Amino acid sequence: MPSRDTISRVQTLLSSPVFDYLKSTLFLYVVLTRSVQAQRHLRARGLVPTVTDFWRWLSQRVLFLALRLPSMRKKVELELGQAKLDIEKKLVPQGKGVTRHLSLPSTGHTSEWILEEMAQMDVEGESHTNWKHGKLSGAVYHGGDDLCKVIVSAFERYCVSNPLHPDVFPAIRKMEAEIVAMCLRLYNNPDGAGVTTSGGTESIIMSVKTHRDWARATKGITEPEIVVPASAHAAFDKGAAYLKIKVHTIPVDPVTRKVDLKHVSRAM
Incomplete structure (x- = not known):
């Protein structure tokens, strides 16, 4: 427990004009910051959209608080549980022949077993959309056998390479630099810079x-x-x-x- 002398000093500090000045300064800073943010939003969105945004935000807050009530929370959990089951039925292969591996095996498998398992997974997923039928958008960007062969050959050659170590794998750095240079030239900025990403x-x-x-x-x-x-x-x-x-x-x-x-x- 703090001593009486410490408590007295704290009370004196809290009642001092300096502390009141700091409180007022902090309050004005918060008000000014929020006012500038509101002014920027109003200028960008306009009056009606800003009011609409505020109403949407307020509705979301009220809904969030309402969902924390025990009765509402139980109902929401039931709905979410059903939605989760529906998603699993749609995306996760089902049936007697489907095998799931949820833990590490006690002993390692052979390469042949792994290849057979991948082939079996292809069979399990046949009920889903087959991209090879050409009725898919935004998921497969080429799919041609000729390009796939080149990709497989390239991956086979560089599958253990690490781009973080260009001194060990200089070919990776060279390919990335050339790809970046080609893109920069397309945008008329040959002196720029770039980096490859995952997508x-x-x-x-x-x-x-x-x-x-x-x-x-x-x-x-x-x-x-x-x-x-x-x-x-x-x-x-x-x-x-x-x-x-x-x-x-x-x-x-x-x-x-x-x-x-x-x-x-x-x-x-």
Whole structure:
């Protein structure tokens, strides 16, 4: 327990004019910061969308609090449980012939066993969409046998290589540098820089990060914002959430799918 002398000193400090000044300064700082954020949002979105956004936020908060009630929480858990079962039935192979390996085997398997197991999994998944039928969008970007053969040969040659060690695997660094150089030339920026990524989502996130870091280093921007159309890839929102960037989403025409340039100009 603190001594009476310590308690007395704390009480004296809390009642001092200096502490009152600090409290007032902190309060004004918070009010000013929130006011600037609200002004930016209002300028970017307009009055009606801003009111709509606030109403949506308020509704979500009320719903969140309501779902914490025991009766509501139980109902939601039942609904989520049923939704989980529906997803499992759709995505997870079912049936008597399906074998699931949920723990490490006590002894290792042979290469032949692994190949047979992969073939069996192909059979188990036959009830799902077959991309080879050509009725799939956004998942397979080529699928030609000629390219697949080259990819398999390349992976066989470099499957143990590590791009983090270009001194040990110089061919990997060379290929990446040449790919980056080709892309830079396509965009008329041969003196630029780049890096390969795992796919489109990571490419967008890396681009968002690069622009955030550049804006901070060259323009002193500490509260970055990004303006995107409502039709933009979800990776922009994901990257902004990771990197603490405010997103201004601009509506698009429902027919032409063109973004509203007036809203874009206002957001900037």
